[in-house]
Amino acid sequence: MTSPLPPGSTLGILGGGQLGRMLSQAASRLGFNVVILDPKENSPAGRVSQGQIIAAYDDPTALSVLGQTCQAVTFEFENVPASSVQALIEGGASVSPGPGALAVAQDRVDEKTFLNGVGATTVDFAPVDGLDDLLAALQRLGSPALLKTRREGYDGKGQIWVRSAAMAADAWHAIGRRPAILEARADFRRELSVIAARGRDGAIAVYPLGENIHADGVLKTTLAPAHVDAGTQARATAIAEAILNGLDYVGVLGVELFDLGPDVDEGARLLVNEIAPRVHNTGHWTQDGCVCDQFEQHIRAIAGWPLGPTTAHFRVEMTNLLGDEVEQWSKLSGKSDARLHLYGKAEARPGRKMGHVNRVKPL
Template sequence: MADLPLRPGSTLGIVGGGQLGRMLSQAAARLGFDVLILDPEDDCPAARVSAGQFVAPYDDPEALTALGRACGVVTFEFENVPAASMERLAEAGARVAPGPTALRVSQDRVEEKTFLNAVGAPTVDFHAVATLDDLRAGLERLGTPALLKTRRDGYDGKGQVWVRDPAEVADAFAAIEGRPAILEAAAPFIRELSVIAARDWDGRMAVYPVGENSHEGGVLRVTTAPAIADEKTLVRARAIAEAILDGLDYVGVMGVELFDLGDGVLLVNEIAPRVHNTGHWTQDGCVCDQFEQHVRAIAGWPLGPTEAHARVEMANLLGDEIERWSDLNGKADVRLHLYGKAEARPGRKMGHVNKVLGPI
């Protein structure tokens, strides 16, 4: 295992080859690193900007062994990578960041909320659901409306359904195909905020300004940052993020989504142990964006500055909205970021635009 900090010219591994892997690889290249991608899709978006690719399933033992041997550190770009794959890498002697524990915790919503409450990061009340009777008991305890989500998988609004009346219990359980689930109490929040934070191997932290998020149909549409918020809220958001990263002995960048209930009261919605969609604004609002920050953290380099030099509105381009590229790419206050995906399916994230609203 190579000593830290990794020297320029070292090789980093990324499990996952989508847009986050692509932007991580681009950031790594700017710092002089080579990147190898492991992804089952040949010629995936990240592979086209990287030094090479292992085309294999995420749990392929031979590919994982080869990746670990070739790289000074291995990371991942999304939280549905099998935790067992990262554990296999670590057990074989590869340096893995973030560690498998963060991945395992984030992949199970009951385990995630249990962990969050244990480290002082409050969440909505919740009830584990394995059977229809569990769902009925949870609804009786939490009241209506309540949100039923599968314990594992599911993102961008998938794998979840609102239960607004006890009579809807059977239909709701059928809608998630009777899978193990979590029932969450409704949160009377004013808005959703998020915070992007990084932690290095020695426990030092760097936290970006808080962003405010707007969703449609469970999918993030816009993040505006820095958010307009009082000092009490900002201090609390930072404290929550730091408690989570310390609790996981985390290395790398993490996204933390928060419900703002007002007067500095925040509840954690969920965590993402990776660079995060709500942090894309940092590419044009900060000297060191979240992608470079993640590379710095896992490579043992000093963490970069997180102060914002501009207020930015980040908007996702979904599906055929990618065809707006021609209109957007000539605007002086807009920077276009495209992901190189071949097919523009409805709701698929094809890129994003950062609109600079003005200096800080």
């Protein structure tokens, strides 16, 4: 892409879930057309877009049609097959973020190795390919330690705490005896996250930090802007910039951080937990807290437009609506300080993200 895409261009999104839906809505607001590729009919994103290709993510015909139809393509989740992205690129499509970012984010060992390489500190870790590896890693890292599958897994799935060597065999079986990573325990006081974007020209825009609260491994609430000092925000910004530049990234990136408490210098000691090469649940607060939210920012970046402002004009408490909590829509819609965002999913299964509400307050 040598120049910004004009309004009226068509963008493609791999994935038809809630993130794809909100990306499509942001793109429509800027005058773009959107085509979704998702194997499920009547997807949340497909229903608000110009069209949907109903096919597997690795279907060569579907990928060819998407690439030829769209002037730029992106994805809403990091577990889209890397081979699909490569096929789109080989067919001449402009795909952002690129395959390098996708490959790093899809393998937790590669991810942490990359992060350490650009100066973003993580917990100590060890790759695990069998029970003997797990026992050796426990001896080196100590227990308790967190065992995670190397690939896939989200919202607390595909991971288990190993509290002693006696638990190792059961833990290994619990994750399906799949290639894994063992992570040392982080003694942190809270989880923070930073949403950042990098444009095609290398410009970077970073949002204020958010503070995250989880329940049963699933994000429940983000409070933003988080109450942090200028030094902590500066450190988080520097970490995000190093990651974005190291990946030659285009688009919005989510970076989850462990706050270990005050350093000897100004600011908190921060460890990177993980990154997400896409718009992120902890950035939903920007929809009602910032002039340019994370979804518009991502569309701007992949289309080659200038990045938008990231300054917060409200303080926001974002709360996920899980399962039948979405039935609170009537009560929530009547509150003057609440902005309701529903995803249009048909079935409210326990723990399923059905929407979120942003409660706004003055800064």
